[in-house]
Amino acid sequence: MSAEQGAGTGSESPHTTEAARGRLAKRHAREKRFRAYGVAAIATAMAALALLLGSIALGGLPGFFQHTVELDVTFAPDLLDPDGTGEPSSLARGDHAGAVKRSLRERFPDASSRRDKRALYALVSRGAGIAVRDALARDPALLGQVAPVEVLLSDDADRYFKGEIEAAAAEQNRKLSDAQIGWLDALDAEDRVRNTFHTRLLTAGDSREPELAGIWGATVGSFLTLLVTLALSFPVGVATAIYLEEFAPRNRWTDFVEVNINNLAAVPSIVFGLLGLAVFLNFVGMPRSAPVVGGFVLALMTLPTIIIAARSAIASVPPSIREAALGVGASPTQVVFQHVLPLAMPGVLTGTILGMxxxxxxxxxxxxxxxxxxxxxxxxxxxxxxxxxxxxxFLWADSPERAFVAKTSAAILVLLSFLVLMNLAAVLLRNRFERRW
Amino acid sequence: MLLLLTLGLLLATGLAFQLGRRRAVAVVEGRASALHSRPVYHGSLVAIWSVLPAALLVLAFAVAQPTLVGSLVMGGAPAAVQELPEAQKGVFLADVRSVATGNIPSREPSPEVRAAADRYRVLTQVGHASLAVLVISLAAAGLGLSRRRIRADHRARASVERAIQGVLVASSTVAIATTVGIILSLVFEAARFFARVSPIEFLLGTSWSPQTALRADQVASSGAFGAVPVFTGTLLVTLIAMAVAAPIGLFSAIYLAEYAGPRVRAFVKPLLEILAGIPTVVYGFFAALSVAPLVRGFGESIGLDVAAESALAAGAVMGVMIIPFVSSLSDDVITAVPQSLRDGSLGLGATPSETIRRVVLPTALPGIVGSLLLAVSRAIGETMIVVMAAGLAANLTANPLEAVTTVTVQIVTLLVGDQEFDSAKTLAAFALGLVLFIVTLALNVIALMVVRRYREQVE
Structure with missing residues (x-):
């Protein structure tokens, strides 16, 4: 006590003693730590986001490119013109893959055994004949001549040039044999191998061969499904929101409907799938795998989202608008459809786009x-x-072919860019047109 | 044909509207102010009367026609077909349909099928023709009658508004119908499952292998349906996910609500929301391809045996997905705490973190618990991440490094692929779905109740 007084020289308060300063320092340190936890939490979440998007972007970019090889193809009439007429109908039925194989044999005569030949043919895609067919369709005069044709390499050859298959690895550990790598290097040395943007990825349907598979079929399927979803969920959702917000009497039934919608919004999406399977497929007998059924199921799933967004947009329109319209003689229905709904539309549409x-x-x-x-x-x-x-x-991610990994990431990038576009549209709509009252 | 009729009805709508409107204007010789309702309403009423009954008829026909024609065709089929068992009759009818609609059947159709297909085609055509006649006459009658009723003092607006009200009320019942549909379909299919497997075995049995049916006549061909390992697997993955999402989400919410300036908030909040906007299939791909090998490599480097599809990888990625649910809900709850409470605490000399821990969080606790419960319900119902990154084998284990399976994974694996829909295997998926629905519904109801009570308390 006396020592403390001596140190305090009389004027010091109990808050500035040594012990109090120590406590204060501890509290401030704790304050700093607490803040740091918050920063660390946000940094962790951001890092996870960056890792996710980064790994997919890095993995997906090679998927947009594909190596092709320029082969000198002999447009031999015995293979490519089965009827001997030179008519387009005959040219379309020729053995185009055979022509590619023959040109490979001519280029590498050392592949003589059956196994060697098969290994040689495996360098180009199973769809390599398409390039020959297209070249012939463009210019039937090629028949009987030798011309260079760009054909797709197989997925393994493509991965070799992308560095995913390393020549340094032991032969039994890689998908390409030493001979195949020798042939590929020989073609590359002649400057015949090129890395080009793979338009097929965006324009073709699905395929078992990674180099032939594309996402156009799935994109069209998504579009058709969303069309049905929008056509069903938008009118029903907006009508429900209008009813609940503007007309519904305050009673237990209305409360029940509201609770029900809130719960429906949190039902796991897979349960809607079970509903679709039991009701739409088994009970009503709609076709399997059809966009119309998918649209029905997704419409029921997005309905709560649209209703909740539309309700809050309608509720944010100030009552003075309604009163003014009622005051000049509009009926309640006219008030809603001619005044409230147009003013609420930007918010409703924003919610709809996000639901879509x-x-x-x-x-x-x-x-x-x-x-x-x-x-x-x-x-x-x-x-x-x-x-x-x-x-x-999901299907590509499940595929055992390694080359589908890059394709999957590429497909994800396409999907994400659609989502970014939709969200941008929603943000623009909100910023440009939504009124704050 | 039905498409054509629908298009025709759309055209008729426009036509009827115009006719009604013109008529209304003509009745009062152009002085629209003499009308009780504006011409638009007269036009709309005529359109409703002429098209709505016809449209309902088309809808009823579209629903009833396949069954009706099918039973007529089966009634007229030869005796040999009549005596077939039920299942074979179904196959016969499916063949008839595919031949009649011009699809390429899987095998060469028999003469009976061909004859029946011809009959099917004729009956369908007769049906369509009579439908067209009926629809056109119905529309014309509606048009004529309602157009006749147009007078200056006819209260068309009231009728149209009643119709609009009817549409609004009908729309609001769709959500109820969805819930009823979900419950009915789950309960019915689950009841069929429980007729074969006792509920006690399902809920308490510890062996789950529904895929063991190799032959139809095999003993115990339905496999084992003790779902406890599936439930514990779900619980394990959910726990891991919450272990990731709860601290990160909560601390993010606290920082954003209490410390961050408006500019940081405006920047970080949307970035966190992106995590919620990324499709779950993308998370699944990320978990299976990037995180699982990472976890496995790390585990092996410190001498642990990690399964390729460990619960840890799937759970951790799911946790990342759930962060924004926790953070945005908790953020709302924390900002709703009255400022006066903070001011009082700060005024007494507490540091901001002390204020948060001793005043803000205790006040916000019910709301935070509610947001965590909602996040748990999300995690339980999440499908794609676990389908792609968790295992299929039902291991009864609490080790996060082993592979476990979840309810949603089992539903997907049991139902994907072509199957008959009355085996115990496929029905088991509906039983699991029922459990999933009940659990998530209970969590949601509790969470919403807790949050609402908290709001009332704060306000």
Whole structure:
């Protein structure tokens, strides 16, 4: 006590003693630590986001490119003109893959055994004949001549040039044999191998061969599905929101509907898939794998999102608008449809676009209704078998072919860019047109 | 045909609207102010009367026609077909349909099928023709009758507004119908499952291998349906996810609500929301391809045996996905705490962190618990991440480094692929779906109740 007084020289308060200063320093340190936890939490979340997007962007970029090889193809009439007429109908039925194989044999005569030949043919894609067919269709005069044709390399050859298969690895540990790598290097030395933008990825349907597979079929399927979703969920959602916000009497039934909508918004999406399977497919007998069923299921799933967004947009329109319109003699229905709804529309549309974006990324319920089948053809209508972009991603991710890894990332990039566009549209709409009252 | 009729009805709508409007104007000789309702309403009413009954008829026909024609065709089929068992009759009818609609059947159709297909085609055509006649006469009658009723004092607006009200009320019941549909379909299919496997075995059994049916006549061909390992697997993955999401989400929310300036907030909040906007299939791909090998490599480097599809990888990635749910809900809850409480605490000399820990968080606790419960319900129902990154084998384990399976994974694996829909295997998926629905619904209801009570308390 006396020592403390001596140190304090009388004028010091109990808050500035040594012990108090120590406590204060501890409290301030704790304050700093607490803040640092917050920063660390946000930094961790950001790092996870960066890692996720970064790994997919890095992995996906090579997927947009594909190596091709320029082969001197002999447009031999015995292979390419089975009828001997030179007519387009005859040229279209020729053995185009055979012509590619023959040109490979001519280029590498050392491949003589059956096994060697098969290994040689495996360097080019199974769809390599398409390039020959297209060249011949463009210029039938090529028949009987030798001309250079760019053909797709197979997925393994493509991965070799992308550095994913290393020549240094032991032969039994890689997908290409020493001989195959020798042939590829020989072609490369002649400057015949080129890395080009792979338009097929964006324009073709699905395929078992990674170098032939594309996402156009899935994109069209997504579009058709979302069309049905929008056509069903937008009118029903807006009508429900109008009813609940403007007309519904305050009673237990209305409360029940509201609680129900809130709960529906939190039901796992896969349960909607089970509903679609049991009701739309088994009970009503709608076709499997069809965009129309997918659209129905996703519409039921996005309905709560749209209702909640539309309700808050309608509720934010000030009552003075309604009173003014009622005052000049408009009926309640006229007030809503001619005054409130137009003013609420930007908010309603923003919510709808966000709901559609969620529906576009949804996978699980569509697996339940069979939109997970392997479908090569681009869907032609609402009832033809189809798949959608996220399901295509799932299918490719499941594929054992290593070359599909890059394709999957590329497909994800396409899907993400659609989502970014939709969200940008929603943000623009909100910033440009939404009024703050 | 049905498409054509729909298009025709759309055209008829426009036509009826114009006719009604013109008529209304003509009735009062152009002095629209003499009308009780504006011409637009008269036009709309005529359009409603002429098209709505016809449209309902088309809808009813579209629903009833396949069954009706099918039973007529089966009734007229030869006796040999009549005596077939139910399942074979279904196959016969499916063949008839595919031949009649011009699809390429899987095998060469028999003469009976061909004959029945011809009959099917004729009946369908007759049906369509009579439908067209009926629809056109119905539309014309509606048009004529409602157009006749147009007078200056006819209260068309009231009728149109009643119709609009009807549409609004009908729309608001769609959400109820969805819930009812979900419950009915899950309960019915689950009941069929529980008729074969006792609920006690399902809920308490510890062996889950529904895929063991190799042959139809095999003993115990339905496999084992003890779902406890599936439930514990779900619980394990959810726990891991919450272990990641709860601290990160909560501390992010606290920082954003209490410390961050408006500019940091405006920048970080949307970035966090991006995490919620990324499709789950992308997370699944990331978990399976990047995180799982990382976890495995790290585990092996310190001498641990990690499964290729470890619960840890799937759970951690799922946790990242759930961060924004926790952070944005908790953020709302924390900002809703009255400023006066903070001011009082700060005024007494507490540091900001002390204020947060001793005053703000205790006040916000119910809301935070609610947001965590909602996040748990999300995690339980999440499908794609676990389908792609968690395992298929139902291991009863609490080790996060082993592979476990979850309810959603099992639903997907049991139902994807072509199957008959009345085996115990496929029905088991609906039983699991029912459990999933009940659990998530209970969590949501509790969470919403807690949050609402908290709001009332704060306000």
């Amino acid at each position: 974006a969620r529906a576009l990324g949804e996978t699980a319920p569509l697996l339940m209704i069979g939109m997970v089948a392997f479908i090569v053809d681009v869907p032609s209508g609402l009832t033809s078998p189809a798949t959608v972009l996220p399901v295509q991603v």
